[in-house]
Amino acid sequence: MIEDEQMDLLLTDLFERYGYDFTHYARASLKRRINRVWSLDKFPSFAELRYRIRNDSEYIKRFVEELTVNVTEMFRDPFFYRALRTDVLPTLAAKPFIRIWHAGCSTGEEVFSMAILLKEAGLLHKSLLYATDINPDVLASARKGIVALSQMKQYSENYVLSGGVADFSMYYTAQYSYAKFLDELAERMVFSTHNLVSDRSFNEFDLILCRNVLIYFDKALQQRVLSLFDESLGLLSYLALGAKETLRFSTLETKYRPLNGEKIWRKIV
Incomplete structure (x- = not known):
């Protein structure tokens, strides 16, 4: 040891x-x-x-x-995605353009999940999804939009639980043992390396998702990253965290209102 x-x-x-x-x-x-x-x-x-x-x-x-730690899946925690459908996307619909940041996106399954939500809400055409990670190799995999076909049954079930009503197979084509997501989804994505430890804000966003990343940081780094997100969010924008992550007890708590338990927070100040 x-x-x-x-x-x-x-x-x-x-x-x-x-x-x-x-x-x-x-x-x-x-x-x-x-x-x-x-x-x-x-x-x-x-x-x-x-x-x-x-x-x-x-x-x-x-x-x-x-x-x-690159662990992810399509529509991970389906009821979180249901909350995005019902509580977040309708309020973003009024914006002329929507910017979303997936921080720590890993191999990209959750980014494609968001693109599907946006398409079904009629918002994909005016949205841009920035997907970042510290690891360039997982980003290279994410850019391809290819996943194992054996995973699609579970992903389809997650999609239905998230409130999806379409045939999930319409969003990908099967090629041998792999599934490739439609280019229409990937065209609205920008993949780039970004280090949450040392890099700064690079845009203003309407929604930032960083799920199950902060749990691997100590308290000081958690606070630094949350401040980075706060700097990157406009008023009345949203921050989505993992099930075991929270703004409570941080210096930013009073600036946000929790939705959907403590998984989604809206910036009010």
């Missing part, structure tokens, strides 16, 4: 050599993931792991992907 001092050395290497700053990630979770990589890749010693990280730029892609 890796020691705390050894983990600090690895985090310093990652930052100094590649610009990845994991120092404010939740340490217990981060340590588990580093130990998992060490075990999976069968390094005989810490020195071997550190040498590989410092000298193999290709291996860094795998290492960072393991640390950043």
Whole structure:
């Protein structure tokens, strides 16, 4: 098992050599993931792991992907998407143009879910979805709009639970063992690398979704990222967080009103 001092050395290497700053990630979770990589890749010693990280730029892609936890699915938490349909999109409909930011988008399934909601609400043509992640490899996968066909049964069920009434298969074409989403959806998306730890705001948005990302940060970094989102949201815009994430007890709590429990917040000040 890796020691705390050894983990600090690895985090310093990652930052100094590649610009990845994991120092404010939740340490217990981060340590588990580093130990998992060490075990999976069968390094005989810490020195071997550190040498590989410092000298193999290709291996860094795998290492960072393991640390950043890319777990996602179409219409993840369907009742959250139902709330977007009923409580958020109708209020955005009056806007001449809609900007949405998916921060920490991973492989893009939730971005395509949002595009489908927008299409069904008649809003896709005047919307732009910015999808960002720290990991360029998962973004490359997201841009393709391709997922395993075996997942579509579950995704279709999620879609129905979210309030969808169309035939879900109309949104993709089946190709061998894969499904490719319609170009009409992808045309309204902009994929780009963005580091929530160090990068700044790049636009003003009507809705920001960052779900199940903050739980991997310590309190100080959570506050910094929430402030970044606040800076990026216009008045009466929305912030959507994961089921175990909240604005409560943050310095921004009084500026927002919770909807749908504490998963969606509207900026009121």
